[in-house]
Amino acid sequence: AAKRRGTPSWAEYTADAMDAEQAVPALADDLARAADAGQLRLLYQPIVALESGDLVAVEALVRWQHPTRGLLGPDAFIPLAEQTGLIHGIGGWVLREACRQVGAWQAELPPGRSLHLSVNLSPIQLERPALADEILEVLEREGFDPRALVVEMTESALVDDRSAVPQLERLRARGVRVALDDFGTGYSSLRYLTRLPVDILKLDRCFVADLSGDPERAAVAEAVIRLSQILHMDTVAEGIEDPAQATELTLLGYRTAQGFHFARPLPAGDVEALLHRSAAEWPSLPTALDPAA
Ligand code: C2E
Ligand code: MG
Ligand code: MG
Ligand code: MG
Numbered sequence: 012a013a014k015r016r017g018t019p020s021w022a023e024y025t026a027d028a029m030d031a032e033q034a035v036p037a038l039a040d041d042l043a044r045a046a047d048a049g050q051l052r053l054l055y056q057p058i059v060a061l062e063s064g065d066l067v068a069v070e071a072l073v074r075w076q077h078p079t080r081g082l083l084g085p086d087a088f089i090p091l092a093e094q095t096g097l098i099h100g101i102g103g104w105v106l107r108e109a110c111r112q113v114g115a116w117q118a119e120l121p122p123g124r125s126l127h128l129s130v131n132l133s134p135i136q137l138e139r140p141a142l143a144d145e146i147l148e149v150l151e152r153e154g155f156d157p158r159a160l161v162v163e164m165t166e167s168a169l170v171d172d173r174s175a176v177p178q179l180e181r182l183r184a185r186g187v188r189v190a191l192d193d194f195g196t197g198y199s200s201l202r203y204l205t206r207l208p209v210d211i212l213k214l215d216r217c218f219v220a221d222l223s224g225d226p227e228r229a230a231v232a233e234a235v236i237r238l239s240q241i242l243h244m245d246t247v248a249e250g251i252e253d254p255a256q257a258t259e260l261t262l263l264g265y266r267t268a269q270g271f272h273f274a275r276p277l278p279a280g281d282v283e284a285l286l287h288r289s290a291a292e293w294p295s296l297p298t299a300l301d302p303a304a
Pocket of ligand 3: 249
Protein backbone atom coordinates (compact mmCIF):
# COMPACT_ATOMS: atom_id res chain seq x y z
CA ALA A 12 0.00 0.00 0.00
CA ALA A 13 1.11 3.56 -0.59
CA LYS A 14 2.55 5.38 2.38
CA ARG A 15 0.45 8.50 2.41
CA ARG A 16 1.91 10.24 5.44
CA GLY A 17 5.41 11.59 6.00
CA THR A 18 8.13 11.13 3.45
CA PRO A 19 9.15 7.47 3.37
CA SER A 20 12.42 6.61 1.69
CA TRP A 21 12.52 5.23 -1.80
CA ALA A 22 13.58 1.88 -0.34
CA GLU A 23 10.44 1.71 1.78
CA TYR A 24 8.27 2.40 -1.22
CA THR A 25 10.05 -0.25 -3.25
CA ALA A 26 9.69 -2.82 -0.45
CA ASP A 27 5.97 -2.14 -0.42
CA ALA A 28 5.73 -2.58 -4.14
CA MET A 29 7.67 -5.87 -4.02
CA ASP A 30 5.34 -7.29 -1.38
CA ALA A 31 2.43 -6.65 -3.66
CA GLU A 32 3.19 -8.70 -6.75
CA GLN A 33 6.05 -10.09 -8.80
CA ALA A 34 5.24 -8.17 -11.95
CA VAL A 35 5.02 -4.85 -10.20
CA PRO A 36 8.70 -4.44 -9.23
CA ALA A 37 9.75 -5.08 -12.84
CA LEU A 38 7.34 -2.44 -14.06
CA ALA A 39 8.51 -0.09 -11.31
CA ASP A 40 12.11 -0.55 -12.48
CA ASP A 41 11.05 0.28 -16.02
CA LEU A 42 9.12 3.30 -14.78
CA ALA A 43 12.12 4.57 -12.82
CA ARG A 44 14.01 4.79 -16.11
CA ALA A 45 11.13 5.94 -18.30
CA ALA A 46 11.68 9.69 -18.07
CA ASP A 47 15.45 9.49 -18.67
CA ALA A 48 14.89 7.01 -21.51
CA GLY A 49 12.58 9.51 -23.20
CA GLN A 50 9.58 7.17 -22.97
CA LEU A 51 7.11 9.63 -21.41
CA ARG A 52 4.84 11.52 -23.78
CA LEU A 53 2.38 14.34 -23.30
CA LEU A 54 -0.91 14.64 -25.07
CA TYR A 55 -2.81 17.93 -24.93
CA GLN A 56 -6.59 18.05 -24.78
CA PRO A 57 -8.15 21.33 -25.94
CA ILE A 58 -10.42 23.27 -23.58
CA VAL A 59 -12.72 25.54 -25.56
CA ALA A 60 -14.93 28.55 -24.94
CA LEU A 61 -18.46 27.29 -25.71
CA GLU A 62 -19.69 30.52 -27.22
CA SER A 63 -16.82 31.45 -29.52
CA GLY A 64 -15.24 28.04 -30.04
CA ASP A 65 -11.87 29.57 -29.17
CA LEU A 66 -9.26 27.17 -27.88
CA VAL A 67 -8.55 28.82 -24.54
CA ALA A 68 -6.47 26.19 -22.77
CA VAL A 69 -4.99 22.72 -23.03
CA GLU A 70 -4.79 20.02 -20.37
CA ALA A 71 -1.54 18.05 -20.38
CA LEU A 72 -2.19 14.30 -20.08
CA VAL A 73 0.73 11.92 -19.64
CA ARG A 74 1.37 8.67 -21.51
CA TRP A 75 4.14 6.09 -21.23
CA GLN A 76 5.51 4.58 -24.41
CA HIS A 77 6.67 1.32 -22.84
CA PRO A 78 9.31 -0.56 -24.88
CA THR A 79 7.39 -3.86 -24.86
CA ARG A 80 3.91 -3.13 -23.48
CA GLY A 81 3.06 -0.34 -25.90
CA LEU A 82 1.45 3.00 -25.15
CA LEU A 83 0.14 3.07 -21.58
CA GLY A 84 -2.46 5.50 -20.22
CA PRO A 85 -2.11 7.10 -16.80
CA ASP A 86 -4.41 4.59 -15.10
CA ALA A 87 -1.84 1.89 -15.97
CA PHE A 88 1.12 3.56 -14.25
CA ILE A 89 0.20 6.64 -12.16
CA PRO A 90 -0.92 4.48 -9.19
CA LEU A 91 2.44 2.65 -9.34
CA ALA A 92 4.26 5.97 -9.65
CA GLU A 93 2.43 7.13 -6.52
CA GLN A 94 3.27 3.97 -4.56
CA THR A 95 6.95 4.13 -5.48
CA GLY A 96 7.44 7.88 -5.11
CA LEU A 97 8.36 8.09 -8.80
CA ILE A 98 5.41 10.46 -9.24
CA HIS A 99 7.59 13.34 -8.04
CA GLY A 100 10.04 12.97 -10.90
CA ILE A 101 7.31 12.25 -13.43
CA GLY A 102 5.30 15.25 -12.27
CA GLY A 103 8.37 17.45 -12.62
CA TRP A 104 8.95 16.20 -16.15
CA VAL A 105 5.29 16.79 -17.07
CA LEU A 106 5.39 20.38 -15.83
CA ARG A 107 8.70 21.23 -17.54
CA GLU A 108 7.73 19.66 -20.84
CA ALA A 109 4.23 21.20 -20.86
CA CYS A 110 5.53 24.68 -19.99
CA ARG A 111 8.14 24.46 -22.73
CA GLN A 112 5.58 23.35 -25.33
CA VAL A 113 2.72 25.65 -24.37
CA GLY A 114 5.17 28.54 -23.92
CA ALA A 115 6.24 28.04 -27.54
CA TRP A 116 2.59 28.07 -28.67
CA GLN A 117 1.87 31.22 -26.65
CA ALA A 118 4.70 33.01 -28.42
CA GLU A 119 3.02 32.31 -31.78
CA LEU A 120 -0.51 33.42 -30.85
CA PRO A 121 -2.10 36.38 -32.61
CA PRO A 122 -2.49 39.51 -30.46
CA GLY A 123 -5.46 39.40 -28.10
CA ARG A 124 -5.47 35.61 -27.83
CA SER A 125 -4.23 33.65 -24.83
CA LEU A 126 -3.61 30.00 -24.12
CA HIS A 127 -3.64 28.53 -20.63
CA LEU A 128 -2.12 25.25 -19.46
CA SER A 129 -3.70 22.77 -17.04
CA VAL A 130 -1.51 20.21 -15.29
CA ASN A 131 -2.72 17.43 -12.99
CA LEU A 132 -1.24 17.03 -9.52
CA SER A 133 -1.40 13.78 -7.60
CA PRO A 134 -2.23 13.88 -3.88
CA ILE A 135 1.22 12.36 -3.27
CA GLN A 136 2.87 15.34 -4.98
CA LEU A 137 0.86 17.67 -2.75
CA GLU A 138 2.32 16.00 0.35
CA ARG A 139 5.76 17.26 -0.56
CA PRO A 140 6.34 20.54 1.27
CA ALA A 141 8.72 21.83 -1.44
CA LEU A 142 6.17 21.33 -4.25
CA ALA A 143 5.07 24.96 -4.56
CA ASP A 144 8.67 26.20 -4.66
CA GLU A 145 9.60 23.55 -7.22
CA ILE A 146 6.67 24.54 -9.45
CA LEU A 147 7.52 28.24 -9.21
CA GLU A 148 11.15 27.44 -10.01
CA VAL A 149 10.16 25.58 -13.18
CA LEU A 150 7.92 28.48 -14.25
CA GLU A 151 10.76 30.90 -13.67
CA ARG A 152 13.29 28.79 -15.57
CA GLU A 153 10.93 28.20 -18.51
CA GLY A 154 9.82 31.84 -18.55
CA PHE A 155 6.20 30.67 -18.23
CA ASP A 156 3.64 33.19 -16.95
CA PRO A 157 2.23 31.78 -13.66
CA ARG A 158 -1.13 33.38 -14.50
CA ALA A 159 -1.42 31.01 -17.46
CA LEU A 160 -1.01 27.88 -15.32
CA VAL A 161 -3.83 25.90 -13.71
CA VAL A 162 -3.05 23.04 -11.34
CA GLU A 163 -5.77 20.39 -11.16
CA MET A 164 -6.40 18.11 -8.22
CA THR A 165 -9.34 16.17 -6.87
CA GLU A 166 -11.35 17.49 -3.96
CA SER A 167 -10.40 14.50 -1.78
CA ALA A 168 -6.71 15.34 -2.30
CA LEU A 169 -7.35 18.72 -0.69
CA VAL A 170 -9.70 17.63 2.05
CA ASP A 171 -7.51 14.67 3.09
CA ASP A 172 -4.35 16.69 3.29
CA ARG A 173 -4.80 20.15 4.71
CA SER A 174 -1.04 20.75 4.50
CA ALA A 175 -1.53 21.30 0.78
CA VAL A 176 -3.51 24.47 1.47
CA PRO A 177 -0.59 26.80 2.33
CA GLN A 178 1.31 25.50 -0.72
CA LEU A 179 -1.62 26.29 -2.98
CA GLU A 180 -1.89 29.73 -1.38
CA ARG A 181 1.76 30.37 -2.30
CA LEU A 182 1.09 29.38 -5.89
CA ARG A 183 -2.05 31.52 -6.03
CA ALA A 184 -0.17 34.53 -4.66
CA ARG A 185 1.91 34.33 -7.85
CA GLY A 186 -1.17 34.01 -10.07
CA VAL A 187 -1.36 30.23 -10.55
CA ARG A 188 -4.97 29.03 -10.42
CA VAL A 189 -6.28 25.91 -8.71
CA ALA A 190 -8.95 23.66 -10.21
CA LEU A 191 -10.93 20.93 -8.47
CA ASP A 192 -10.94 18.02 -10.94
CA ASP A 193 -13.82 15.54 -11.29
CA PHE A 194 -15.93 17.87 -9.16
CA GLY A 195 -19.06 16.32 -7.70
CA THR A 196 -17.60 12.83 -7.26
CA GLY A 197 -15.65 13.49 -4.05
CA TYR A 198 -17.05 14.11 -0.64
CA SER A 199 -15.98 17.61 0.29
CA SER A 200 -18.67 19.42 2.19
CA LEU A 201 -19.84 22.81 1.04
CA ARG A 202 -18.38 24.27 4.21
CA TYR A 203 -14.91 23.10 3.13
CA LEU A 204 -15.41 24.43 -0.35
CA THR A 205 -15.86 27.99 0.88
CA ARG A 206 -12.47 27.81 2.61
CA LEU A 207 -10.38 25.88 0.10
CA PRO A 208 -8.00 27.82 -2.15
CA VAL A 209 -9.87 27.00 -5.33
CA ASP A 210 -10.52 29.03 -8.50
CA ILE A 211 -12.14 26.59 -10.91
CA LEU A 212 -14.62 23.72 -10.59
CA LYS A 213 -14.35 21.02 -13.26
CA LEU A 214 -17.74 19.35 -13.45
CA ASP A 215 -17.14 15.60 -13.65
CA ARG A 216 -18.11 13.96 -16.89
CA CYS A 217 -20.59 11.61 -15.19
CA PHE A 218 -22.95 14.60 -14.85
CA VAL A 219 -22.49 15.48 -18.50
CA ALA A 220 -23.17 11.99 -19.82
CA ASP A 221 -26.91 11.50 -20.24
CA LEU A 222 -27.52 15.12 -19.36
CA SER A 223 -30.79 15.28 -21.24
CA GLY A 224 -31.94 11.80 -20.19
CA ASP A 225 -31.49 12.24 -16.47
CA PRO A 226 -33.08 15.31 -14.84
CA GLU A 227 -31.14 14.74 -11.62
CA ARG A 228 -27.77 15.00 -13.35
CA ALA A 229 -28.90 18.13 -15.14
CA ALA A 230 -29.97 19.56 -11.77
CA VAL A 231 -26.48 18.87 -10.36
CA ALA A 232 -24.83 20.49 -13.37
CA GLU A 233 -27.02 23.54 -12.80
CA ALA A 234 -26.34 23.58 -9.04
CA VAL A 235 -22.58 23.55 -9.68
CA ILE A 236 -22.90 26.59 -11.92
CA ARG A 237 -24.89 28.44 -9.25
CA LEU A 238 -22.37 27.40 -6.59
CA SER A 239 -19.45 28.62 -8.70
CA GLN A 240 -21.13 31.99 -9.15
CA ILE A 241 -21.76 32.36 -5.43
CA LEU A 242 -18.16 31.40 -4.63
CA HIS A 243 -16.71 33.51 -7.50
CA MET A 244 -15.17 30.50 -9.18
CA ASP A 245 -14.95 29.57 -12.84
CA THR A 246 -16.21 26.27 -14.24
CA VAL A 247 -15.17 23.80 -16.91
CA ALA A 248 -17.52 21.02 -18.01
CA GLU A 249 -15.68 17.77 -18.74
CA GLY A 250 -16.49 14.91 -21.07
CA ILE A 251 -18.63 16.61 -23.72
CA GLU A 252 -19.12 13.92 -26.35
CA ASP A 253 -21.90 15.30 -28.54
CA PRO A 254 -23.32 18.63 -29.73
CA ALA A 255 -26.52 18.25 -27.65
CA GLN A 256 -24.45 18.19 -24.46
CA ALA A 257 -22.56 21.30 -25.57
CA THR A 258 -25.86 23.09 -26.21
CA GLU A 259 -27.41 22.01 -22.94
CA LEU A 260 -24.38 23.05 -20.91
CA THR A 261 -24.30 26.42 -22.65
CA LEU A 262 -27.96 26.93 -21.72
CA LEU A 263 -27.16 26.04 -18.11
CA GLY A 264 -24.52 28.78 -18.09
CA TYR A 265 -21.28 26.89 -18.73
CA ARG A 266 -18.84 28.89 -20.81
CA THR A 267 -15.88 26.52 -21.00
CA ALA A 268 -15.79 22.84 -21.86
CA GLN A 269 -13.60 19.90 -22.76
CA GLY A 270 -14.40 16.56 -24.35
CA PHE A 271 -14.15 14.21 -27.29
CA HIS A 272 -16.80 16.26 -29.13
CA PHE A 273 -14.25 19.06 -29.49
CA ALA A 274 -11.05 17.03 -29.52
CA ARG A 275 -9.42 14.01 -27.96
CA PRO A 276 -6.12 14.38 -26.17
CA LEU A 277 -3.76 15.13 -29.08
CA PRO A 278 -0.05 14.99 -29.80
CA ALA A 279 1.56 18.43 -29.87
CA GLY A 280 1.75 18.52 -33.66
CA ASP A 281 -2.02 18.16 -33.99
CA VAL A 282 -2.70 20.95 -31.48
CA GLU A 283 -0.61 23.31 -33.56
CA ALA A 284 -3.02 22.93 -36.47
CA LEU A 285 -5.97 23.74 -34.19
CA LEU A 286 -4.37 26.88 -32.80
CA HIS A 287 -4.62 28.43 -36.24
CA ARG A 288 -8.13 27.30 -37.12
CA SER A 289 -11.05 29.65 -37.04
CA ALA A 290 -13.77 29.14 -34.44
CA ALA A 291 -16.37 28.14 -37.02
CA GLU A 292 -14.36 25.02 -37.89
CA TRP A 293 -14.62 23.49 -34.42
CA PRO A 294 -17.75 21.36 -34.66
CA SER A 295 -16.40 19.59 -37.74
CA LEU A 296 -12.98 18.96 -36.26
CA PRO A 297 -11.54 15.60 -37.18
CA THR A 298 -10.48 14.02 -33.90
CA ALA A 299 -7.31 12.01 -33.89
CA LEU A 300 -7.53 8.64 -32.23
CA ASP A 301 -5.92 8.39 -28.83
CA PRO A 302 -4.87 4.76 -28.59
CA ALA A 303 -4.54 4.85 -24.82
CA ALA A 304 -7.89 6.52 -24.12
P1 C2E B 1 -8.51 13.92 -15.67
O1 C2E B 1 -7.54 14.92 -15.18
O2 C2E B 1 -9.91 14.02 -15.21
O3 C2E B 1 -8.39 13.98 -17.25
C1 C2E B 1 -9.47 13.81 -18.13
C2 C2E B 1 -9.55 12.38 -18.60
O4 C2E B 1 -10.79 12.22 -19.25
C3 C2E B 1 -8.49 12.02 -19.64
O5 C2E B 1 -8.15 10.64 -19.51
C4 C2E B 1 -9.21 12.26 -20.95
O6 C2E B 1 -8.71 11.49 -22.02
C5 C2E B 1 -10.60 11.80 -20.58
N1 C2E B 1 -11.60 12.47 -21.40
C6 C2E B 1 -11.59 13.72 -21.91
N2 C2E B 1 -12.69 14.00 -22.62
C7 C2E B 1 -13.46 12.89 -22.57
C8 C2E B 1 -14.76 12.54 -23.12
O7 C2E B 1 -15.42 13.32 -23.81
N3 C2E B 1 -15.23 11.29 -22.83
C9 C2E B 1 -14.53 10.39 -22.09
N4 C2E B 1 -15.06 9.21 -21.88
N5 C2E B 1 -13.30 10.69 -21.55
C10 C2E B 1 -12.79 11.92 -21.79
P2 C2E B 1 -6.65 10.16 -19.36
O8 C2E B 1 -5.76 10.96 -20.25
O9 C2E B 1 -6.66 8.68 -19.50
O10 C2E B 1 -6.28 10.55 -17.88
C11 C2E B 1 -6.91 9.92 -16.79
C12 C2E B 1 -6.50 10.58 -15.50
O11 C2E B 1 -5.10 10.35 -15.25
C13 C2E B 1 -6.65 12.09 -15.51
O12 C2E B 1 -8.01 12.42 -15.29
C14 C2E B 1 -5.74 12.47 -14.38
O13 C2E B 1 -6.40 12.30 -13.14
C15 C2E B 1 -4.64 11.43 -14.50
N6 C2E B 1 -3.47 12.05 -15.17
C16 C2E B 1 -3.26 12.28 -16.49
N7 C2E B 1 -2.08 12.88 -16.70
C17 C2E B 1 -1.52 13.06 -15.47
C18 C2E B 1 -0.29 13.66 -15.02
O14 C2E B 1 0.54 14.19 -15.78
N8 C2E B 1 -0.06 13.64 -13.66
C19 C2E B 1 -0.97 13.11 -12.78
N9 C2E B 1 -0.68 13.13 -11.48
N10 C2E B 1 -2.13 12.56 -13.18
C20 C2E B 1 -2.40 12.53 -14.51
MG1 MG C 1 -7.50 16.83 -14.95
MG1 MG D 1 -11.22 15.34 -14.77
MG1 MG E 1 -9.98 11.92 -13.48
